[in-house]
Every structure is written in C-alpha cells, then in structure tokens.
Amino acid sequence: MIHVELQSVRKTFGSVVAVNGVNLSIEKGETLALLGPSGCGKTTTLNMIAGFLDLDDGNILINGKVINNVPPNKRNVGMVFQNYALFPHLRVYDNVGFGLQMRKVPKAEITEKVKRALDMVRLPGVEERYPKQLSGGQQQRVALARALVFNPDILLLDEPLSNLDAKLREEMRLELMDLRRRLGITSIFVTHDQEEALVLSDRVAVMNAGVIEQLAIPTEIYEKPKTGFVASFIGEFNKMAGEVAEIGSGGAVKVKIAEGVVIKSNQGYGGKVGDKVQVMIRPERMRLSLQATASDNSFPVKVEKIAYLGMVIRYYITIGGVRCVVFVANRGDRLNIATGADVHVEWDNEHSLIAGL
Amino acid sequence: MASAKASVATRRRARVNLLPFFLLLPVMVVFLAVFAPAVIHIFLQSLWKFDSFRLAIVRDLTAANYVKFFTDAYYLNVLWLTIRISLIVTGISLVIGYCLAYFIFYRGGRFRTYYVLILLSPLLVTVVVRAFGWLLFLGDNGLLAQFLKFVLRTDSPPRVIFNEQGVILGLFHVYLPFMVLAILGSLQRIDISLPMAARNLGASAYQAFTRVTLPLSLPGVFTGSVLVFVLTMGSFAVPFLLGGGKVPMIAMQVYEKELVFINWPFAGAMGFILLAIVGTVIIFSGRALERGKYGVVFQ
Numbered sequence A: 001m002i003h004v005e006l007q008s009v010r011k012t013f014g015s016v017v018a019v020n021g022v023n024l025s026i027e028k029g030e031t032l033a034l035l036g037p038s039g040c041g042k043t044t045t046l047n048m049i050a051g052f053l054d055l056d057d058g059n060i061l062i063n064g065k066v067i068n069n070v071p072p073n074k075r076n077v078g079m080v081f082q083n084y085a086l087f088p089h090l091r092v093y094d095n096v097g098f099g100l101q102m103r104k105v106p107k108a109e110i111t112e113k114v115k116r117a118l119d120m121v122r123l124p125g126v127e128e129r130y131p132k133q134l135s136g137g138q139q140q141r142v143a144l145a146r147a148l149v150f151n152p153d154i155l156l157l158d159e160p161l162s163n164l165d166a167k168l169r170e171e172m173r174l175e176l177m178d179l180r181r182r183l184g185i186t187s188i189f190v191t192h193d194q195e196e197a198l199v200l201s202d203r204v205a206v207m208n209a210g211v212i213e214q215l216a217i218p219t220e221i222y223e224k225p226k227t228g229f230v231a232s233f234i235g236e237f238n239k240m241a242g243e244v245a246e247i248g249s250g251g252a253v254k255v256k257i258a259e260g261v262v263i264k265s266n267q268g269y270g271g272k273v274g275d276k277v278q279v280m281i282r283p284e285r286m287r288l289s290l291q292a293t294a295s296d297n298s299f300p301v302k303v304e305k306i307a308y309l310g311m312v313i314r315y316y317i318t319i320g321g322v323r324c325v326v327f328v329a330n331r332g333d334r335l336n337i338a339t340g341a342d343v344h345v346e347w348d349n350e351h352s353l354i355a356g357l
Numbered sequence B: 001m002a003s004a005k006a007s008v009a010t011r012r013r014a015r016v017n018l019l020p021f022f023l024l025l026p027v028m029v030v031f032l033a034v035f036a037p038a039v040i041h042i043f044l045q046s047l048w049k050f051d052s053f054r055l056a057i058v059r060d061l062t063a064a065n066y067v068k069f070f071t072d073a074y075y076l077n078v079l080w081l082t083i084r085i086s087l088i089v090t091g092i093s094l095v096i097g098y099c100l101a102y103f104i105f106y107r108g109g110r111f112r113t114y115y116v117l118i119l120l121s122p123l124l125v126t127v128v129v130r131a132f133g134w135l136l137f138l139g140d141n142g143l144l145a146q147f148l149k150f151v152l153r154t155d156s157p158p159r160v161i162f163n164e165q166g167v168i169l170g171l172f173h174v175y176l177p178f179m180v181l182a183i184l185g186s187l188q189r190i191d192i193s194l195p196m197a198a199r200n201l202g203a204s205a206y207q208a209f210t211r212v213t214l215p216l217s218l219p220g221v222f223t224g225s226v227l228v229f230v231l232t233m234g235s236f237a238v239p240f241l242l243g244g245g246k247v248p249m250i251a252m253q254v255y256e257k258e259l260v261f262i263n264w265p266f267a268g269a270m271g272f273i274l275l276a277i278v279g280t281v282i283i284f285s286g287r288a289l290e291r292g293k294y295g296v297v298f299q
C-alpha cells in the first residue's frame, strides 16, 4: 500500500529552483533515504512533507489524500531536525512530552509514555535534565524519542547522524536500524552519507539539482547506477572512454579503449558498433596478480603509487592511458607488490558497466 | 594526570574570564576616580541638615531628609506617581514593542534593516526637540486640537497634553526603540527550527509562540523592560515639557530642590531613594525570572 506520495513536486526560492518536479511513492512501513550532495533540495523536500513550506506545483498525498493545505500541526508526522531543535528552555521530560501535551493526553499517561520513549532510545532517567546538559549523542536520542512518542504516521529525519563523531555515528546507525525494524514506521531520512543511505534504507532516492536521478534498492543503486551522476556519487568508479568494437549475443560487448586495450563486458549495450561510450569498473572489483591468468579482462600494468589506508590498500595503475585505482582488502599478506612492480590487473565481464557518453 | 588536566582547564577558563575585565578597566578607572567620589559625596550630603532660613547646609549627621520623604504625603505621592507612570510606560512599550519586533523579525523579509533604521531614526534627535515636536502637534493650537475642534464642533476639545497621558505618550515615544531593539536581539538568537519543531509536534501557530518563541525571548523582554523602566523613573525633560507642571515626577523634584531651593541634602536623599528603588526592582525582578519556570533561558 502506498503511504506517502509526491507528484511532480516543485519549489523555488526566488530564482533558485530547489526542487524541480520530484515524483516519489513510499510504501507503508518502508524506509526511504534521500541521498544527494549539499544544496540538491533534500531538506526542502522534507520540509514540504512536514508542511513547513508551500509547494509551487504538484501534490503531496498521504494515504491517497492530498495534504498540500494541511497545516504542519495536523499532519501527525514526526521529525528529527538536523540540529535536533530541542527546546532549550524545557526539560527533557517536557521536550519529549511536548507532542503529547499538544494532543491533550492526560498527565499520568504522558509520564508513562515519556518514560517508555526514553527507555526505547536507551536513555532512561534523564527526564529532569535540560538539553544542554546532554551530550550530542544523547540529544540525538532525545530528539528521536520526541519524534516517536506520539505515534506519528510518518517519521522524517534530516541528517540525523551528521552531528555525531564517527564512532558514535556507527553506534547510532545500528540502533536506528534496530529501532526501525521494531517499529515498522514509514520513514524518510535525508543524508549525504552514502554508506548511511545504503545501510539504513529499503530504497534510496539519489537526488541531484532538485530532481531524483535514481530510485532503487541499495544493491541496485550500487551495482547498477543509472546515470553518470549516481555512479560518481556512490562509491568510486574507474571510468574509461572508448568506442564500441563488437556487440555479441547475451549482452556481450567489447569496447576499445586504446590500441590493444579492449575491455569485455556482458552487461549489454543498446546502441550500435562505433558508439562512443564510457566503461565503468568499481576499484574493488579489480584484482592484481603477479602472473597473467585466464580472466575475462587482464592487462599487464605497472604499479605507480600505493596508498595504505589500513583496512584497504589502494594501488594506482594506468590502463590504456587512463589512471585507475584498485582496492585490495588488507588480509595481512601485503601481496608483496611494491611501487614500480610489473603486475596484471584483471576483472570479470560482469563488472564492466557501459554507459553512453 | 587528571588533576593536571583540570588545572590546565581552570587556568584557561581564568584567562578567558580576565579579558573582559581588562577591557572594562579604563571605564572602571574613570568611574572610580570621578563618579564614585561624587556619588559618595552626594550620599554624605543627603545625611546632612539644611537650614532653610539661612539657606545653608549644616554638617550634622541626620536621617531627617529620608524620614521627611517617607512621611510627607506630597513626596509619597510623587514617588507613587513616578512608579505608576514608569510601570504604565514600560507595559505599553512592552506590548507594542514586542509586536513591532516580532513583525520586523518574522515578517520584515529583506526590508528588515530598513525597518530597524526607521525605528532608530528618532534617536538622532534629542529628547527636548522631540518633546517640542509633540507640543506642536498636541498643544492647544496644535494639529490635533484643530482637528478635534473641527470634528467635535467645540472650542475646548479634550486635552491630551499637559497631563499624565501627555507625559506617558511622550515617554513611550522616547523609549520605545530601546524596547524593540532588546526584543529584536533576543528573537534573533532563537533558532528558527524551534518554532518549526513545535508546529511539527502538534502546536498551533499561537501555541508555538506562547510555548517556545515567547519564553525564549524573555531575556530581551527583561532587558527592554528594565531599560525603559529605569529610564522612565529618572526621566526629566519629558514630564517637564509635556506635563504642564501637573506631573511632578521624582527627577523633576530633585532638580527643583537642588537648583531652585538649593536644598542639596534633600535632593541628594531623593536621588538615593530613586537609585535604591531602581536597583531593588532590577535585582528582584531578575532573581524572580531566574527562579521562575523558564529561568534556564537566563543562564
């Protein structure tokens, strides 16, 4: 069942087009990530769903009903703000209980629900404190408790983890995953952290300059990016420009990058021989070996530079005149490859993605 | 290790706290060297006697000046009048000033700066000139009187000047900008997402204002009110020019005793009573707000 739907939603601020015809539909209980670079219209989209901004064009529907003119306080949508927006003049108790007080819930019930909400976010017993007496991570939990305590239909989160340090972010990410699974609430969260989007959501909408470039499940976003923007935004890619040399059966394609360098793919290509295309290969799908093997793609290369990052080691090489990088998981064997070594780079057919130019 | 860290922390904090002190030092030196001796002198004088036959000060220590002020119905009336006018002016400026500040900040848009400039423009003209402006406008032959004469078809239209209302109007006009500026300052410090969060949690626009915006702007309300109250309590030119001699506020009395009757001891006593009342009001209202429901916003 479709719970939230955006139909050609558009919003401009003066001459700036913040959101330019966004279409989205979110199933009941689904978690959708809005992922995109700074200024692409993520917060604007969220603010329109929450009712803080009027639309210039299009419709927003909840449960099939257009809610464009419903004021924010009547939407029953919980929101966690980017900076948490906890009321500094109120204790945690009144912060979390605010939504219940507005709904005229009896006092005893508020106390009970606030306690349960704080237990849920693993922050029991802080009712009497003021927000500034809490750490960033604790404030984040209070903001979450406040947004969930009144049983909203939809939960909106604007970069909920961006203000936390790396370790805490990891921890809160796991907790959010767990919470989401337990509550099964329809949620939309904004992030510009691709890892967060992939881990936390059922589907990811990649936004760029006010439009959604691709809306798909995380694995598809990563494995089969539909546009060049999505490909470059999520993870890394080695990109090589070339010319289609041969189109075979079963999706087999050969692309000539340079004299003597022909890359094989089995990902299919809709055009014709002679087209200028781009071949994209994820750095972690490439392998380095000391001897040539019978791989689909295998080229002799020289290691030009090595960047040791701990968990992975990045090897810089050149294929057909194009600088590429290969990620190798650090298994402790260090491969015995030094800068300047002659090695072979190889990968399988299915990892060569082909995109039009 | 831990204690070493702690001492580094305290040292750093101490350094931060000393900076304002050094910056204030020149002012404090001037105050202590020039102002403090004068104040002490006036205070001592207020404890001396005044011989009204010889028009001379007699250096006998006495509390008579203070006793007289608090036992004489006339002076008690002056005090009550001054406090009453100050409270009324503060109250009116607060309500109207808040509305103005709110409008300028939330509805002003890109004209915000211009509204503030318009608001401040009267401060370029001295109080006396502005009072004369009101005289021209509201006086017996002023614009308003002419208009009322014409509309009400009478030769003696109701007067809005040379009485308490006139003084209140004049004081309100003079001190309103201070109130608006103070409230504007505290509205600016409120994170815009806070009222949004309130709306999101189910508050109507009115509830978001009363539960979130208003409490968070209380420091500005307090500063503005204290400023206006203190300035009104000590105001002299406006009641003098617009009161028509019928609104004897305390500062006028000090002036009269000092320069007309040369009774410096009594004038000094009145000055100190004024100072004490204003000081007490500031301290106690501040304390009350800090201990109140939203005390945390004052920390």
Ligand SMILES: Nc1ncnc2c1ncn2[C@@H]1O[C@H](COP(=O)(O)OP(=O)(O)OP(=O)(O)O)[C@@H](O)[C@H]1O
Binding pocket: A013, A016, A017, A018, A036, A037, A038, A039, A040, A041, A042, A043, A044, A045, A192
């Ligand atoms: N109130 C506003 N007035 C004018 N322009 C605005 C306003 N709010 C947003 N914009 C503009 O609209 C565009 C989208 O802004 P938005 O806040 O939605 O970006 P975002 O994707 O949330 O970015 P970030 O990741 O930096 O938070 C930006 O170009 C921004 O400058």
Ligand SMILES: [Mg+2]
Binding pocket: A042, A043, A044, A158
């Ligand atoms: Mg944003």
